[in-house]
Amino acid sequence: MPPTLFGLVLIVFAISHIVPSDPARVMAGENAPPEQVAALRHQYGLDLPLPWQFAHYVQDVATGNMGTSLFTQRPVAEDLVERLPATFELALCAITLAIVIGVPLGVVAALSRNSLLDHVVRIVTISGLAMAAFWLAILLQLVFSMWLGLTPVQGRIDGWGPDPITGFYTLDALLRGDWQTFGEALRYLALPVATLALPAMATIVRFTRAGVLNVMSSNFVFYQMAMGIPRRRVVWKYILRSALIGTLTQIGLIFGTLIANAVVVEAVFDWPGLGSFAVHSILQSDYNAIMGFTLFVGAVFILVNLTVDVAQAVLDPRAQ
Amino acid sequence: MNTLRRLIRDRAALLGLIIIALLILAAVFAYPLSTFPQDVTNYDPPHRLLPPDGTYWFGTDRMGGDIYSRLLFGARLTILIAVVATSAAVLIGVPVGLVAGYYTNRVSDLLMRVSDIFLAVPQIVLAIAIAQTLGPAIQNVILALSVTYWPFWARLVYAETRSVKNEVFIEAAIALGASPLRVMVLHVLPSIASSVIVRTTIGMGGTILVAAALGFLGLGPPPPTPEWGRMIAESREFLPQAWWYAAAPGAAILLVVMGFNLLGDGLRDVLDPRLRRDVSAR
Numbered sequence: 049m050p051p052t053l054f055g056l057v058l059i060v061f062a063i064s065h066i067v068p069s070d071p072a073r074v075m076a077g078e079n080a081p082p083e084q085v086a087a088l089r090h091q092y093g094l095d096l097p098l099p100w101q102f103a104h105y106v107q108d109v110a111t112g113n114m115g116t117s118l119f120t121q122r123p124v125a126e127d128l129v130e131r132l133p134a135t136f137e138l139a140l141c142a143i144t145l146a147i148v149i150g151v152p153l154g155v156v157a158a159l160s161r162n163s164l165l166d167h168v169v170r171i172v173t174i175s176g177l178a179m180a181a182f183w184l185a186i187l188l189q190l191v192f193s194m195w196l197g198l199t200p201v202q203g204r205i206d207g208w209g210p211d212p213i214t215g216f217y218t219l220d221a222l223l224r225g226d227w228q229t230f231g232e233a234l235r236y237l238a239l240p241v242a243t244l245a246l247p248a249m250a251t252i253v254r255f256t257r258a259g260v261l262n263v264m265s266s267n268f269v270f271y272q273m274a275m276g277i278p279r280r281r282v283v284w285k286y287i288l289r290s291a292l293i294g295t296l297t298q299i300g301l302i303f304g305t306l307i308a309n310a311v312v313v314e315a316v317f318d319w320p321g322l323g324s325f326a327v328h329s330i331l332q333s334d335y336n337a338i339m340g341f342t343l344f345v346g347a348v349f350i351l352v353n354l355t356v357d358v359a360q361a362v363l364d365p366r367a368q
Numbered sequence: 369m370n371t372l373r374r375l376i377r378d379r380a381a382l383l384g385l386i387i388i389a390l391l392i393l394a395a396v397f398a399y400p401l402s403t404f405p406q407d408v409t410n411y412d413p414p415h416r417l418l419p420p421d422g423t424y425w426f427g428t429d430r431m432g433g434d435i436y437s438r439l440l441f442g443a444r445l446t447i448l449i450a451v452v453a454t455s456a457a458v459l460i461g462v463p464v465g466l467v468a469g470y471y472t473n474r475v476s477d478l479l480m481r482v483s484d485i486f487l488a489v490p491q492i493v494l495a496i497a498i499a500q501t502l503g504p505a506i507q508n509v510i511l512a513l514s515v516t517y518w519p520f521w522a523r524l525v526y527a528e529t530r531s532v533k534n535e536v537f538i539e540a541a542i543a544l545g546a547s548p549l550r551v552m553v554l555h556v557l558p559s560i561a562s563s564v565i566v567r568t569t570i571g572m573g574g575t576i577l578v579a580a581a582l583g584f585l586g587l588g589p590p591p592p593t594p595e596w597g598r599m600i601a602e603s604r605e606f607l608p609q610a611w612w613y614a615a616a617p618g619a620a621i622l623l624v625v626m627g628f629n630l631l632g633d634g635l636r637d638v639l640d641p642r643l644r645r646d647v648s649a650r
Contacts, residue, residue: 051481052481052484052485052488053488055481055482055484055485055488056485056488056489058485059485059486059494060497063494063497063498063501064497064501066498066501066502174626174629174630175622175626177625177629178573178621178622178623178625178626178629179618179621179622179625180577180580180581180584180597180600180618180621180622180625181581182580182581182584182597182600182601183600183614183617183618183621183622186600186603186604186607186614186618187614187615187618189607190607190608190611190614194607194608195608304490305490307490307493308490308491308492308493308578308581311492311493311496311581311585312581312584312585315585316604326493326496327585330496330500330585330586330587331586333500335500335501338496338497338500339497341493342489342493342494342496342497345489345490345493346488346489346493349488349489349490350488353488
């Protein structure tokens with residue numbers, strides 16, 4: 049993990065230095081005298097040779113200093129950490145929904161192969177994977193919030209959320225027994241979660257279906273059924289287990305798509321998470337924030353993949 | 369053309385093929401097919417935000433431009449971005465993967481390490497960083513997409529080369545004195561070609577989605593270029609009234625990406641039955 053992370057820092061540093069701009073001049077302003085610009089440049093170490101600047105950057109990042117947001121004037125790291133729970137809650141709910149609906153659906157579709165249900169499922173999954181996430185978000189917003197008025201248009205909650213324990217509005221509301229806030233939090237979660245869950249569910253359904261079909265035609269299942277073990281038991285015991293392991297393998301891939309989609313989905317629903325932070329930073333040309341976001345998401349992503357690899361090794365001895 | 373015949377028999381793949389053919393036709397014949405070709409650059413404020421009717425088939429946008437015509441010209445952009453970005457990624461990534469897979473030395477390790485770094489982050493995150501730095505323009509979008517996509521190909525070809533390397537026919541070629549280059553190009557490459565072709569097709573769809581997302585975020589070609597993603601972003605402030613403004617470009621994206629996905633799936637089933645699975649990983 050560290051070499052990959054270091055490589056990522058290198059790439060981010062390289063990207064932010066592609067365009068020969070002068071941050072000192074930007075900071076000093078248009079009308080600043082050259083001496084002031086030079087002084088600023090010296091103060092921030094911008095007159096040092098690039099390798100030195102990179103060394104300082106690595107040191108900064110290692111201690112959690114990702115610069116100051118040009119827009120919010122706060123340390124980027126602070127902004128990111130503050131917004132992490134919102135995105136995390138969204139992602140967790142979306143993945144849970146996708147698995148809870150997707151795995152059974154995939155199993156059923158495989159067992160009733162080429163039936164009407166199977167065909168409908170295939171159409172839905174193919175469409176789900178071909179839709180632009182931000183478009184789906186806008187459509188859902190249009191239909192359910194604007195036309196039907198069932199869900200709020202934007203935001204995470206009306207007013208203030210529950211006093212934070214975990215940072216998850218749903219969990220915190222539950223822990224405090226605040227049913228009304230819990231319900232409200234769910235209402236606000238509904239559309240963003242649905243938008244993120246659909247492509248994830250589509251992928252899960254496809255992999256599960258394929259995995260079940262694979263297992264169903266395998267030797268040991270055939271043997272079990274030939275031995276007279278009822279089909280139902282064979283299905284639920286072996287096929288489901290391999291389906292779930294298959295899902296775990298895909299979590300890394302699904303999580304990547306989820307994060308990628310979260311950027312635009314949060315923008316559409318004005319969800320105060322990492323994604324909308326990135327979008328606002330883009331609009332403000334807040335380079336520090338964007339680079340910090342890239343590094344942060346990269347680190348989180350690497351961590352998640354590592355966890356999945358470990359979990360996979362633990363759960364499936366074959367994968368070793 | 370047995371392969372083609374088998375492909376056509378798969379109705380889903382056939383649908384995909386038809387959709388892509390329509391896309392190409394729309395792009396090539398945008399001028400004669402469109403009703404208001406001048407609306408790609410002209411503004412017509414008196415006719416802004418009109419709902420779909422006999423004159424403006426998909427309605428008009430905030431500048432009064434006919435959305436149907438702008439969509440047709442947008443198809444050109446879509447194809448350009450998808451083809452150039454994917455081709456560049458393939459042309460860089462495949463050789464890198466071949467070399468890294470064939471040899472087992474420090475260079476091979478280094479190449480894969482570099483690929484892993486790029487693959488450690490979702491493509492769009494890095495693409496945003498690059499596109500933001502370079503500024504909103506079509507060539508920057510293509511650059512950002514290519515730079516973030518080639519590692520995927522490198523890794524794919526690396527894995528396939530590694531597994532093919534142990535096959536007898538490769539051993540035989542080497543034993544007969546074939547140079548590494550010859551083995552890589554004339555023996556390894558053809559056996560992994562079908563995998564590359566299938567993923568390229570599906571990859572075009574994915575590239576279109578990422579490009580549209582960049583456009584949506586304002587990092588793509590600026591107005592008045594009829595880029596589909598940016599058109600959707602523009603429509604937001606006019607919802608819920610001007611629903612057609614958001615629906616049309618999005619439906620176009622959905623249709624085109626679905627076409628590539630269906631075709632790719634069909635190609636997979638036809639070209640390499642060994643890969644026959646209902647999965648679609650980019």
